Amino acid sequence: MVLYDSATLGGSCSGSSSSSSSSKPPPLQQRQQTQQDIDGFLAGAGYRVRSSELRKVAQRLERLETAMVNSPADLSQLASDTIHYNPSDLASWVDSLLSELTQPPTCPSEFIMDPVSNQTVVSDAWTTAEPHMPQVHQNISYEQQSLNNQLTVVPAMEEDSGIRLVHMLMTCAECVQRGDFSLATSCLEDMQGLLTRVNTVCGIGKVAGHFIDALSRRIFQGIGGGSVNGGSAYENELLYHHFYEACPYLKFAHFTANQAILEAFDGHDCVHVVDFNLMHGLQWPALIQALALRPGGPPLLRLTGIGPPSPDGRDSLREIGLRLAELARSVNVRFAFRGVAASRLEDVKPWMLQVNPKESVAVNSIMQLHRLLGSDPNRNSPIETVLSWIRSLNPKIMTVVEQEANHNQPGFLDRFTEALHYYSTMFDSLEACTVQPNKALAEIYIQREIANVVSCEGSARVERHEPLSKWRTRLSGAGFRPLHLGSNAYKQASMLLTLFSAEGYSVEENDGCLTLGWHSRPLIAASAWQAVSDGTADFPA
Amino acid sequence: MVQNHRREDHETGGENKEKRPKFFINDHVDILIEILERLDGRSLCIAASVCRLWCTIARNDSLWENLCFRHVSPPPSSVRSVVLALGGYKRLYTGCVRPVRSRLGRVRRASWARDEVQLSLSLFCVDYYERLGGSNSNGRLVEKSSPSSLMFLCKPVNV
Numbered sequence: 072m073v074l075y076d077s078a079t080l081g082g083s084c085s086g087s088s089s090s091s092s093s094s095k096p097p098p099l100q101q102r103q104q105t106q107q108d109i110d111g112f113l114a115g116a117g118y119r120v121r122s123s124e125l126r127k128v129a130q131r132l133e134r135l136e137t138a139m140v141n142s143p144a145d146l147s148q149l150a151s152d153t154i155h156y157n158p159s160d161l162a163s164w165v166d167s168l169l170s171e172l173t174q175p176p177t178c179p180s181e182f183i184m185d186p187v188s189n190q191t192v193v194s195d196a197w198t199t200a201e202p203h204m205p206q207v208h209q210n211i212s213y214e215q216q217s218l219n220n221q222l223t224v225v226p227a228m229e230e231d232s233g234i235r236l237v238h239m240l241m242t243c244a245e246c247v248q249r250g251d252f253s254l255a256t257s258c259l260e261d262m263q264g265l266l267t268r269v270n271t272v273c274g275i276g277k278v279a280g281h282f283i284d285a286l287s288r289r290i291f292q293g294i295g296g297g298s299v300n301g302g303s304a305y306e307n308e309l310l311y312h313h314f315y316e317a318c319p320y321l322k323f324a325h326f327t328a329n330q331a332i333l334e335a336f337d338g339h340d341c342v343h344v345v346d347f348n349l350m351h352g353l354q355w356p357a358l359i360q361a362l363a364l365r366p367g368g369p370p371l372l373r374l375t376g377i378g379p380p381s382p383d384g385r386d387s388l389r390e391i392g393l394r395l396a397e398l399a400r401s402v403n404v405r406f407a408f409r410g411v412a413a414s415r416l417e418d419v420k421p422w423m424l425q426v427n428p429k430e431s432v433a434v435n436s437i438m439q440l441h442r443l444l445g446s447d448p449n450r451n452s453p454i455e456t457v458l459s460w461i462r463s464l465n466p467k468i469m470t471v472v473e474q475e476a477n478h479n480q481p482g483f484l485d486r487f488t489e490a491l492h493y494y495s496t497m498f499d500s501l502e503a504c505t506v507q508p509n510k511a512l513a514e515i516y517i518q519r520e521i522a523n524v525v526s527c528e529g530s531a532r533v534e535r536h537e538p539l540s541k542w543r544t545r546l547s548g549a550g551f552r553p554l555h556l557g558s559n560a561y562k563q564a565s566m567l568l569t570l571f572s573a574e575g576y577s578v579e580e581n582d583g584c585l586t587l588g589w590h591s592r593p594l595i596a597a598s599a600w601q602a603v604s605d606g607t608a609d610f611p612a
Numbered sequence: 613m614v615q616n617h618r619r620e621d622h623e624t625g626g627e628n629k630e631k632r633p634k635f636f637i638n639d640h641v642d643i644l645i646e647i648l649e650r651l652d653g654r655s656l657c658i659a660a661s662v663c664r665l666w667c668t669i670a671r672n673d674s675l676w677e678n679l680c681f682r683h684v685s686p687p688p689s690s691v692r693s694v695v696l697a698l699g700g701y702k703r704l705y706t707g708c709v710r711p712v713r714s715r716l717g718r719v720r721r722a723s724w725a726r727d728e729v730q731l732s733l734s735l736f737c738v739d740y741y742e743r744l745g746g747s748n749s750n751g752r753l754v755e756k757s758s759p760s761s762l763m764f765l766c767k768p769v770n771v
Contacts, residue, residue, distance in 0.1 A: 329734075353738060353741070353742075356734075356737040356738045356741035357734035357735075357737055359737070360694060360698075360734060360737035361730075361734065363690070363694050364690055364691060364694055364733070368690075394741065394745060395741075398740065398744060401697035401698065401740075402693075402697050402698070403693065403694075563727065563731060566712075566716060566728065566731055567731065569715060569716055570711075570712060570716070
């Protein structure tokens with residue numbers, strides 16, 4: 072006589088692990104089943120349950136477990152051999168058990184569960200569970216109360232749908248890679264149906280929603296990705312600002328880079344910082360203040376900010392420069408600003424920066440270098456062009472902060488998988504972070520990145536993230552050597568993270584570079600570099 | 613001086629103490645300041661609600677300066693001009709130093725006191741910069757310049 076531990080059954084389809092059934096869940100491509108029919112995963116485990124009834128059955132299994140654990144009846148009666156209920160028809164089996172257990176204790180039915188023939192069993196969980204049964208409640212009202220806690224079933228159900236969503240996303244991506252757009256379209260429809268049953272406010276549902284949007288954009292609008300990159304500069308700045316406030320990634324980037332620049336400028340009186348993406352200039356107030364307070368007094372600071380041209384005649388670069396100048400004046404730092412408007416970084420030429428030979432230069436690139444990795448066979452690789460003119464400036468330090476992800480692989484499915492993991496982690500971290508209204512706009516910022524990674528190709532795809540190891544190879548090959556970021560930067564980063572009320576962020580040191588991650592998955596990496604000096608440097612060291 | 617002399621005469625003379633003047637702390641502002649300098653932030657705010665004199669004194673930025681640098685070895689003199697330019701010590705304390713200290717208190721190490729203040733100063737500076745945006749006459753900049761870079765230091769409200 073063989074009994075099942077109902078706890079393993081009441082949950083996700085990992086219930087199949089309790090049997091040594093050799094059938095795997097049927098491959099998704101062959102799932103032609105509609106929702107009225109039998110659920111495929113459980114069928115692989117030997118249980119026949121209608122897909123439409125899954126939620127109800129799961130709830131009842133939970134109730135059954137609670138009822139069995141709290142039942143005043145002596146469960147040893149279950150061990151005797153009276154009535155057979157076939158558990159492969161899971162819905163009716165559960166119903167019958169429940170009706171028997173929730174009746175008053177005077178009539179405990181005796182029954183046994185008959186294993187489906189093609190399965191071997193499991194644990195004699197009941198024989199061990201019996202002496203460990205928790206306090207027997209004669210009070211039926213407790214049982215009623217525990218039966219009311221059915222909300223706990225919902226997450227188990229959701230987890231199941233979440234796993235299914237992920238599987239379907241991978242299937243769809245694989246179809247797209249193969250070029251089978253008709254199957255991809257039907258997958259997309261299935262997923263959109265599944266989305267309605269999943270909580271899309273948080274968790275896997277939300278991330279999946281964004282990926283489904285990106286996939287449908289790719290399938291139906293092609294890979295030009297017009298509207299994705301078409302956001303106005305104003306919108307981009309706004310989203311960037313909210314992303315800055317909602318989570319610590321950009322703050323970490325700014326503070327770490329500033330610390331490295333501050334240390335590199337120690338002892339120099341004439342310094343020039345080139346910022347590859349000025350935005351609102353939020354990085355620079357802290358540097359200006361730190362320079363103002365450095366022992367020995369502040370240097371003459373020049374800042375050159377590169378940014379996209381403003382469409383409506385407003386000179387946003389100049390406005391930011393004026394604000395920074397006002398701040399510098401308040402703290403008595405001699406300051407000069409210059410704005411360079413360029414829609415692409417590779418269009419900037421070194422003469423535009425007007426670097427003075429006597430000053431020390433720092434180049435600061437926060438998530439900009441990866442945009443140059445799109446290779447056009449007709450032109451020189453933009454990354455090499457830019458790196459070579461950076462090198463010709465002979466900067467004292469070049470700070471590079473990049474996303475720690477491999478989103479530039481040639482194969483679409485690999486890229487998609489990597490992006491799914493990366494952005495799920497990032498959304499998780501955002502979830503735990505804050506209760507601000509800014510969170511929604513920060514999510515839109517991330518969503519745009521997702522859309523670009525997934526639905527664009529060629530020159531339209533600018534979010535070509537590469538991991539730190541690849542950047543190391545690339546920069547070393549271009550004539551740069553790494554500078555270690557130092558313990559002050561690490562200390563500052565740790566303190567900064569402790570300030571964020573979410574616990575889960577971790578700063579790690581990786582061979583002189585710092586990475587910030589969520590639960591030990593690094594998401595953003597900061598590093599510092601210096602040009603290797605050789606005899607052909609354009610400017611004297 | 614005459615008053616003291618008279619008092620001594622009374623005491624040495626063993627006279628009754630009925631004419632001995634009572635001590636009002638508000639008459640001795642310097643002592644009051646010495647005492648207030650040693651309070652913590654919350655007590656200082658409570659003290660500011662006692663009466664108008666205390667309120668005026670508590671607004672004095674040097675009291676807050678003491679609070680900020682209490683656990684730190686004396687900072688260089690240039691810090692003061694910078695902090696005053698960025699909005700003053702009271703603002704620095706209430707906006708940055710206090711939340712930073714309370715959050716870092718969980719994992720504080722002794723060597724962090726100075727770094728805490730430096731970090732607070734940096735955050736304070738970013739906040740000042742955002743507040744600057746409001747003074748710009750351009751309508752669009754005003755909209756996006758509400759100083760919210762310190763929002764993450766505010767306690768999240770559990771609704």
